[in-house]
Amino acid sequence: MNTPNRTATATASAMALALGATGAAQADVVNVFNWSDYITEEVLELFTEETGIRVVYDVYDSNDTLEARLLAGATGFDVVVPTADFMQRQIAVGVYQPLNRDLLPNMEHMDPGLMGQAASFDPGNEHGVIYMWGTTGIGYNIDAIAERFGDDFEVDTWSLVFDPEMIAQVADCGVAFLDSATDMLPAAMNYLGLDPQSTDPADFEAAAELLESVRPHVRYFHNSQYISDLANGEICVAIGWSGDVFQAADRAEEADRGVNVWYAIPDEGAMQWFDMMAIPVDAPNPENAHAFINFIMRPDITAMITNYVWYANANASSWEMVDEDIITDPAIFPPQEVLDNLFTAVTYDGRTDRLITRLWTRVRTGQ
Amino acid sequence: MNPQAPDPLLPVAARPAGAPLAAEACPWTDPAARPFIAIRHVTKRFGDFTAVNDVSLNIYRGELFCLLGGSGCGKSTLLRMLAGFEKPTEGQILLDGQDMAHVPPDRRPTNMMFQSYALFPHMTVEKNVAYGLLREGKSKAEAYARVAEMLKLVKLEPFARRKPHQLSGGQRQRVALARALIKQPKLLLLDEPLGALDKKLREETQFELIRIQETLGVTFIVVTHDQDEAMTLATRIGVMDDGVIRQVGEPHQIYEEPASRYVADFIGTVNLFEGQVAMAAPDMMRVDTPALGAVNTRPVPGLTRGQTVWLAIRPERIGLSRERPAGDANTVQGVVDDVAYRGHMSSYRVRLAGGQMLRVTQSNLDRDADPISWDEPVFASFSPAATRVLTE
Amino acid sequence: MSAADNSPQPARAPRRGLARLLPTGRTLVIAIPMLWLLVFFLVPFFVLGRISLAEAIIARPPYSPLFERDAEGTLAIIASLENYRFLLQDALYRNAYVSSIRIAAISTLFALLIGYPIAYYIARSPEPRRTILLLMVVLPFWTSFLLRVYAWQGFLRREGLINNTLISLGIIDQPLVMMQTDFAVYIGIVYTYLPFMILPLYANLTKLDGALLEAANDLGASPMVTFFTVTLPLSLPGIVAGSMLVFIPAIGEYVIPALLGGPDTLMIGRVLWDEFFQARDWPVASAVAIVMLVLVVAPIMWLQSVQNRRELQ
CATH class of the missing domain: 3.40.190.10 (Periplasmic binding protein-like II)
Structure with missing residues (x-):
């Protein structure tokens, strides 16, 4: 496996912050703020290829950093990936906009059990869908x-x-x-x-x-x-x-x-934690954000990410496309007796x- | 330092101010006298440039020796070799019989007064002067007691607590002198000590310097480019040019009996005329010059007929008159080209028949009512004794 | 402007009519840096000051408002010094300030010990070499500071250049732990800020009159004694300037302790970062920043006044 995505540190985020909000409201852009080492660049290239929307991608490595920026407001990000427990209180402050289900047809592929677990943080999965879990x-x-x-x-x-x-x-x-x-x-x-x-x-x-x-x-x-x-x-x-x-x-x-x-x-x-894709209330390109989230939820794309980052996903339709040694690894997709032991x-x-x-x-x- | 206390460095014979040098005060005339500083065939080269070229010189205890020359003549380099800041490329320097080759500046019994004074700007006058003593390991009490005496000697007691930048040029000069003298060096080196002072202050300070030198009896070597200064200060002068010592002598010797055209021209004003020896006898000599015609001169042994020589005649040794003077003095005719009245004397430029200029100065001691003036035809006369025949 | 009207110089013609209302060239020249200070220093400072009086809440923005209408509709100002009291109570902050000052001071000392001989050597070098050496001092600025600090990780890590070299030379058989230690932080700070020490020292030492050194030498001081009695005291302004340029940014340094330091490396810049981005407590972070500013500014102003007094003497 190559490592095309940089291992960015908190420092890199600090630098980005110092330069001000990086996002831009342009018709053909989606500004994504995700964890470091959490995607394969191939996915971003494919997205741009298929939709014509350019991805501006920035990374962080702690929920605190993300929250600090979300609370400061005007981040300029269209898609962010908080962990569910953090997302819950951020929803309460009104940081996120509700997802428009009409723009997310791939929602059907999501595993109801896991999404149900995530719903305990975000009732009705109104604001987010699971990106990966681990x-x-x-x-x-x-x-x-x-x-x-x-x-x-x-x-x-x-x-x-x-x-x-x-x-x-x-x-x-x-x-x-x-x-x-x-x-x-x-x-x-x-x-x-x-x-x-x-x-x-x-x-x-x-x-x-x-x-x-x-x-x-x-x-x-x-x-x-x-x-x-x-x-x-x-x-x-x-x-x-x-x-x-x-x-x-x-x-x-x-x-x-x-x-x-x-x-x-x-x-x-x-x-056990769930990282959720969500759209900030002040996202400059909400439609592109929906398109991006929907694209990620495509089974082949989710499988591609899991095969690359070795994190479990909640996309049931993708599982058959996940590499054998990953899907069968109890440390990645734990069997029920291990799952029962998680909190x-x-x-x-x-x-x-x-x-x-x-x-x-x-x-x-x-x- | 207490000037009354017996001082081991007191010279054998102090020179009474203003008095002519007594015979015993002129050790350089005594071939048996041991030189205090012996410079032997010293050469200093910086890369391709030879700053000092094979200089040999003896300086005696208690002297105030002036190294006189224009800028770049090597006088400062020679001084710095004495201080130890430069090492001779060749040759040897002996101080009181000891070879100085491997003695660093901080171990030499010499001190230097710098042209810029080089006072430590962050220290008071007192601390500047005490610096050398404290380096010797003297106690503070002892050091400052001597500083007080030294400041008294240079008349700076009221300024002890000031910093150098709060002093006038003359005061700084005295601080530098005090600082250089406080360690009672065997030899004090002074680099253009009066160069930074204005003319009036310089004249006062010259005598002050002599007073201090005589009080303490320290041997001084002064580097200067100012011939008046050298004449006033020095027991002897060494005229330097192009890394070479041209002549060493007492001031009057240098002035009256210059050894070369260079020295004659460098010290004071001189008329120089080229000529050939026409007659050379033990008791008289005559030189033919294109400018002055045949001139009777003082006889110089060792010259032969036909040899090219130069006549040097000081302007003040020439008389001017409207009538041809009687007697056997050399006389030439000319026309007054220019007159400059200078108070105590007047200087004339007399155009000779051949077009050359002759410089003449006349004392205004008994200036008559009808002085010689512009465009007057005049006779210039000088005795054979007024001439000096130079071969180089 | 009044400056023109009150001018004591009689030669200056009084400005008449509308011209009096226009700024003079002099005020204009002063106004530009003043405006700069106002916009980029004073305004942010007051914003920080205002936030430091608020209370942290989970909201946008994440601190309580300054004004609030109560039930009767009267406007109340909500401000408290609670955050400052908190800074005093929690030993973490006091320790972080002290530790920052200590790390900055030790780094400054080492920068001085290393920078002084370099500056001295450059100042005493003949011309063509001097320019080359100066260039070499400034050269690292042409690459990113962040990259240079990262590069040190390559030297200091367990499998890094230093350990590998020492092991292959047989000097050590177990790798030395250098990363994530205070030692690495000192190296990073001294390395990064060394040019700021060298340049003012160099500027000072080139002005040093060589005759002073010869004079001291001539008066019986060995080169060593000359250095301590003449060179060093005269270069004091350069030492102060260089030390300030190293000490002040080093106190608030964040990147170097974050990249090279370990969990024990307690520096206020990191605490400040954590308050903003980990604790998301803007009010406390603002209070930390303001106290740091006061701690840094106070000694500078004191030093400045000492310097001024010395110059007046």
């Missing part, structure tokens, strides 16, 4: 783990990263955590046996304490850097998003430098949001 688990360097814990050791527990004694054994080869409070705190709560969907401040506090206890062994907190670092052996363990870790595994294989990366959903359970995020209100932000800053900075 889990937050553990990416690791197979050889480094075998070297430290033996060949038979199976990465099937969060203890690897949340038990101070275990993480200490891999600290020397590099551990990265996501820089995302809404992924990390529920994961820690789940590991502690608390309800991962709890909004009780005491539960958050307990999770933060657990994370602080392992923090000295963490090389860095970042949402995209770990992809290339896992791939080239710079780090050996990362809490990361499923597809991103698989991309790292793929890049490592391509490079053929003896680095083998894999992804695990620990037995304690993990977060989804909850949408936090302003006060809770502020609390977890503070806790997270404390964890991240060690302050």
